[in-house]
Amino acid sequence: MGQVVWITIALATLTTVILLVLATPLAWWLARSRSWWKEIVAAVTALPIVLPPTVLGFYVLIALAPSSPLMDLFQPFGIRTLAFTFTGLVIGSVLYSLPFAVQPIRGAFEALGDRPLEVAASLRASPLDAFFSVALPLAARGFLTAAVLVFAHTIGEFGVVLMIGGAIPGKTEVVSIRIYQDVEALDFADAHRLAAGLVAFAFVVLFGLFMLRRRADERRDGR
Amino acid sequence: MIRFRLDGRFGGFRLDVQAEVPAHGVTALIGPSGSGKTSLLRCLAGLARVDGEVEVAGAVWQDAERFMATHRRGVGYVFQEPSLLPHLSVRRNLEFARRRAGEGPGPAFDETVEMLGVQALLGRSPGTLSGGERQRAAIARALLSRPTLLLMDEPLSSLDAAGKADVLPYLETLHRSLRLPVIYVSHDAMEVARLADRVLRIERGRLRGPATELAAARADPLALLDEAQVRALARAALAAGLAVESEHDPRST
Numbered sequence: 001m002g003q004v005v006w007i008t009i010a011l012a013t014l015t016t017v018i019l020l021v022l023a024t025p026l027a028w029w030l031a032r033s034r035s036w037w038k039e040i041v042a043a044v045t046a047l048p049i050v051l052p053p054t055v056l057g058f059y060v061l062i063a064l065a066p067s068s069p070l071m072d073l074f075q076p077f078g079i080r081t082l083a084f085t086f087t088g089l090v091i092g093s094v095l096y097s098l099p100f101a102v103q104p105i106r107g108a109f110e111a112l113g114d115r116p117l118e119v120a121a122s123l124r125a126s127p128l129d130a131f132f133s134v135a136l137p138l139a140a141r142g143f144l145t146a147a148v149l150v151f152a153h154t155i156g157e158f159g160v161v162l163m164i165g166g167a168i169p170g171k172t173e174v175v176s177i178r179i180y181q182d183v184e185a186l187d188f189a190d191a192h193r194l195a196a197g198l199v200a201f202a203f204v205v206l207f208g209l210f211m212l213r214r215r216a217d218e219r220r221d222g223r
Numbered sequence: 224m225i226r227f228r229l230d231g232r233f234g235g236f237r238l239d240v241q242a243e244v245p246a247h248g249v250t251a252l253i254g255p256s257g258s259g260k261t262s263l264l265r266c267l268a269g270l271a272r273v274d275g276e277v278e279v280a281g282a283v284w285q286d287a288e289r290f291m292a293t294h295r296r297g298v299g300y301v302f303q304e305p306s307l308l309p310h311l312s313v314r315r316n317l318e319f320a321r322r323r324a325g326e327g328p329g330p331a332f333d334e335t336v337e338m339l340g341v342q343a344l345l346g347r348s349p350g351t352l353s354g355g356e357r358q359r360a361a362i363a364r365a366l367l368s369r370p371t372l373l374l375m376d377e378p379l380s381s382l383d384a385a386g387k388a389d390v391l392p393y394l395e396t397l398h399r400s401l402r403l404p405v406i407y408v409s410h411d412a413m414e415v416a417r418l419a420d421r422v423l424r425i426e427r428g429r430l431r432g433p434a435t436e437l438a439a440a441r442a443d444p445l446a447l448l449d450e451a452q453v454r455a456l457a458r459a460a461l462a463a464g465l466a467v468e469s470e471h472d473p474r475s476t
Contacts, residue, residue: 115306118270121293122300123368124323130294133319137310219348 001178001190005197007086008174011161012154015093019150020143022094023101028131030102031109042106046099053096057163060092064164084166089174092164093154100149108142109135141213148209152202225250225280225372225404229266231273238262238273238428244421246280246372249398249405250434251419253412259428260408261303264374267406268300269293279372280404297325299370299403304381305357307349313360314345320368329369330401338400339363339393354382355389362393366403373405379414394418 030042048056063070064082071081082088116138120130136143158176165172167181175194182191228241238259244250252260265271269284270293277284279298284291307316321332336342339359349357358378365373378394379387391414398405398418409415415422416437424431 115302116308118293118300119302119306119308120319121270122268122298123320123364124294124297124325125319126294127292129323134308134310138308140310 001193003170004173004175004178004194007170007172008155008176011086011089011093011174012151014090015097015154016147016151018090018094019097019101020147023098023105023146027102027105028109028135030106031112042102045102048096049099053157053159054163056096057092057160060088060095060160061164064088064091083164084168084172086165086172089161089165089172092160093157096157096160097150097153100153101146104142104145104149105139106142108139108145111142112138141216144209144212144216148205152205155198155201224278225406226278227267227276229263229273229275229277231266231275233262233271233273236262236428238266240425240428240430242423242430242433244404244406244423244434246404247402248420249407249418251415251422252406252408252425253410253415253422254425256410258425260410260425261376262428263425264300264376264406264408267372268298268374269296270300282371297369297371299365299368299373301358301362301365301373301375301378303376303378305349305352305354305361307352307357307361307364309349311349312345313341313347313349313352316349316360317341317345317364317367320364324367324369330366332367335363335366338396339366353386353389355386358382358386358390359393362390362397366397366401370403373403375405375407377408377410379409379411391417 026041026045030038061083062068065071066081066083071079074080074082082091112135116134117127117130120134121127125133155174156176158180161167161172161174162177165174165177167173167177175198179191179194179198182188182194224243225246226243230239231237236257236259240259240263252263254260262271266273266275267277267284269291272290276286278286279296282297283289284296284298307313308319311319317332317336330338336345339362341356341360341363344352344356344360349360352360358381362375362378379390382390395417407415407418409418419437421434421436423434
């Protein structure tokens with residue numbers, strides 16, 4: 001049971017770290033660009049919210065399967081397939097949780113408005129300097145929300161990980177799938193332990209998030 | 224000298240201005256609301272872009288070939304509403320400016336803090352300050368970035384009467400003690416009379432004539448004092464046994 005929890009946490013942590021790095025420039029561009037076609041990109045990144053996980057899982061599985069056009073590109077590096085591997089799971093999770101990272105960060109960047117960046121420029125901060133010293137700290141709430149949503153969403157996903165990972169014990173089997181398999185095998189004791197653990201975990205994460213936000217707001221208001 | 228010629232559209236509004244003002248003292252830019260005061264200021268700062276040329280004390284900020292970004296211009300900007308960075312304390316707001324300030328002479332940190340009376344505010348968060356306090360901190364911050372030109376966009380207009388009364392004396396002190404050229408947007412004649420050396424008028428995006436000097440009024444220091452102040456000065460002079468020299472500053476009484 002320890003291994004299945006460990007794989008789940010490793011998957012969620014990796015997905016969160018990768019997504020925060022990938023989503024930040026994308027969210028910045030979506031928040032700041034004035035071109036109309038950015039909305040096409042915005043719609044594409046939001047697709048996983050609407051699509052059933054099995055649809056996304058199906059396409060990612062095909063893309064990661066042996067001799068797919070994508071995998072042909074990786075052939076020279078000795079990678080034939082990523083289907084039913086942990087790496088494949090990470091890729092699927094990143095795509096599946098992308099909107100949960102992009103939306104809050106984009107919202108936080110949009111809420112900034114132009115003024116703080118104009119202030120920074122008038123104080124001789126270059127755009128990159130202003131991004132790191134002004135935009136990022138002011139959007140911290142958005143990043144916190146994104147990180148928690150992505151982490152929790154990855155822990156909670158089922159369809160995508162089942163399609164791409166195939167629930168191979170010790171490799172790609174995560175908690176949510178294990179619970180399903182426990183129930184099918186009538187092992188209610190194990191299912192109970194994992195399910196109750198997830199409930200407690202979800203509560204602690206959300207409660208921690210709300211307390212963090214509260215503290216951040218209090219600090220900003222100088223209380 | 225500060226020279227600019229700017230011509231361009233902001234939505235349905237056209238800005239078409241050309242002027243040359245000395246690179247010292249306070250130039251007030253006055254005009255009714257919607258006349259283009261802020262647009263002109265933003266173009267000078269590089270926050271907005273239209274065609275034209277901008278040259279400040281020999282440095283070309285904009286011409287046909289180049290457009291220098293705001294952060295390279297060495298321009299200080301005090302916004303209409305106090306714009307301290309909300310995630311930083313007052314001290315760290317000021318340090319934000321000082322760390323990135325250019326080379327060359329400029330007021331020291333302590334001196335600036337004292338000049339604007341923000342010593343007691345340094346440890347506070349911007350959210351806890353009154354409007355007037357915030358604006359004073361924002362002005363101190365602009366000065367600490369050691370600008371070659373300070374632009375002030377109606378720094379008092381968002382403040383209530385108490386806030387105005389709080390900030391105005393500090394602006395007068397700055398005007399007396401700084402050599403930095405300032406362009407000061409206002410629509411308040413009283414403010415302009417107290418703070419400006421010359422006036423540029425703008426109406427519907429166009430300047431009405433060249434800058435008018437207010438120097439005549441200032442050549443006679445008594446002309447800027449009211450009767451009570453003149454009496455106080457006279458009393459002080461008598462009390463000192465009429466031993467006052469001409470360098471005596473009437474405002475210190």
